[in-house]
Amino acid sequence: MAPGMRIVFGLLTFVTIGMIIGALFQLAFLWKLEDSYGMPHWRKDKEAEVLRLGYVKPEIISWSPRIIVLHNFLSVEECDYLRAIARPRLQTSTVVDSKTGKGITSNVRTSSGMFLSHAERKYPMIQAIEKRISIFSQVPAENGELIQVLRYERNQFYKPHHDYFSDTFNLKRGGQRIATMLMYLSDDVEGGETYFPMAGSGDCSCGGRTVKGLSVKPIQGDAVLFWSMGLDGQSDPSSLHGGCEVLAGEKWSATKWMRQRTTS
The missing domain is CATH 1.20.5 (Single alpha-helices involved in coiled-coils or other helix-helix interfaces)
Structure with a gap:
């Protein structure tokens, strides 16, 4: 060469x-x-562990109203923990009376539920969940109401409604509700979808029926984040939503409402 x-x-x-x-x-x-x-690296980072980075997978399903499904938002242990706290204290659910602003029983909502206490809000696992909600919703934790845990049994439902207030009584503490984080705590349920009749342009399943709108199937650990107020700061009528009838099993969920100002 x-x-x-x-x-x-x-x-x-x-x-x-x-x-x-x-x-x-x-x-x-x-x-x-x-x-x-993946998970091995994050186990050394407490902050990432609290936020479940690498686990939570956001999915935008609607821009109007604004709805995001956060897959794997809660761990199985967190779901079990919330159900265990709530089970002994469940009572018939109420709705807000638009005239007085107080809770009243109604056939609009047939579930049972309870609110965590201020003391329970300081528990480490609850604090981790609250911090995660704050980060993903971009609403300060102090603007959130106490977490409510709900159980829907067979044939129970929550008819379509708005989370924002139509009375002045509830606006005095924290202002208007701007967003909701709805977390699913159980699997093995038939029906029980979260239904948005004014979202989407197609059909969806709701308690065994095919209806117009958009629905989210309850899957343990997943969460639905949606906004009751638009980007213009006004209440968004298209945020109308409901809990479809449960056909079999039990649907457990936890709800966190976020306000315009601090609630404490």
């Missing part, structure tokens, strides 16, 4: 080896990055 060809061949070999080494370093970087989105 001529000396010139040897030099060219040597350079090509050197460049090729360099490219291979560079590619290996790039792959190693990508593997490390992918691993950080």
